[in-house]
Amino acid sequence: MSDSLTFRLLRYIKASAETLNFTRAAEQVFVAQSSLSHQIGKLEDNIELVMFERLQNGLKLTPAGRIVATYAEHTLRDWEQTLTMALAVQRNEVPPLRLGFSSFINPKLLERFREKYEGMFPCCAIQLMSGDPLLCLQRLDARTLDCAILPLPVDAALYSVQQIAQSPLVICMRSDDALADRAQLDIHEVAARITIFRDPELHPSAHSRLVEMFTEAGIPIHLACAARTSSEIQWMVKERYGLALIDQLTPLDPGLITRPLAGINWTADTAFVHASHMDHVALPFIERFFQQTWSDSRRSKRPTKPRQPEQLELLG
Structure with missing residues (x-):
């Protein structure tokens, strides 16, 4: 045909x-x-x-x-x-791509994004602007950003949202912690020690989802310390303020380790987000690339194998 x-x-x-x-x-x-x-x-x-x-x-x-x-x-x-x-x-008329990102996004995602973007559109610049998810969304609304890489959830009724990465949440602790010799941890045993969280005001919907996850597991959430960046979370863990849940792919400071949770499938999900109306000429191509590669990654996943961190080809 x-x-x-x-x-x-x-x-x-x-x-x-x-x-x-x-x-x-x-x-x-x-x-x-x-x-x-x-x-x-x-x-x-x-x-x-x-x-x-x-x-x-x-x-x-x-x-x-x-x-x-x-x-x-x-x-x-x-x-x-x-x-x-x-x-x-x-005509050398492609404007710089103004990309926002949360401080909780793995830096390697941005590095890979830049490599692939420059491969698709040589000599087309990217301008990075960090900020908490709410601020990035406000900048998208104000058209001071073209797109952003943010933690989910993001309201898909208000924005175009394409998931691009997913990896397990793990427990971050000091390498000399009494639990360090365990291969996996039971969430019910360590829940009381998980006291360090991302500041709920940075991403209210994500915090609400986290509370739901704790509730579904039948355990209370103990928010004693709130951090605005991943580095602040790790500093608090090193200073013995408690344990923290972090993305398994997060680069760790010296003296820290992570351990997976047994029997729980909690994940850190990341999305490519832009306003429903695409102002930048490159956005349709980036969006289609993400849609295809995420779809391919889901189809190629083998459910019989243990769950592993998933990344798109663009960002993996």
Whole structure:
């Protein structure tokens, strides 16, 4: 089918599906009505597929036609975005990508993002701006950021949210802790010692989810110390203020170790976030890349094996 669907025919199909009238569709694409209807009819004959029912007062999309019309819409949109981006690169008119990030994001994610972005769009700059998740979201609203890499959850009703990474939450402790010789820890045994958390005001929805996780496990949460950065959490652990839950992929300061939790599947989830309206010309390509690679990573996952940290190819 793809050999027959030229961009010209895709435009004819899209216009006909939108207007449900060959005459109005022809006006939309600046071609004679007879030519448009003939070309669509010829295509239907060639591929043995009826896309439109011809009615006395117009057209009606068939279920099969709706599939082709959706393909036409997506393909034409992708082609237009590709041309826009290619011309911007050729003319050296790609603006810097203003990327926000939370201090709790693994620095290697940003490093890998930069490598892949520069591979996709050579000589296109990235401007980094750190901040807590709420501040990053406010900057997205104000259009002072183009996108951000943030911990989940983020309201998908307000923003475009694509998960890009997931790794287990583990217990961070001093290497001389009495529990250091254990391979795994029981959450019920150590819950009272987990007293160091990310400041709830930095990401209220994430803290609410953490409280839910503790509640589901049947244990209370003991928030005695609140930190605004990962380094502050590790400093508090080293100073014996308690234990902390951290992303398994977090680089550790000397003198600290981590241990997994037995029988609990708690994870740190990370997403690529931008406003629903994409202002930067590179965003559609980044988003499609993330969608595909995350989908591929989920399909290739083998459930029979122990759970391992998951990263997209872009960020892994």
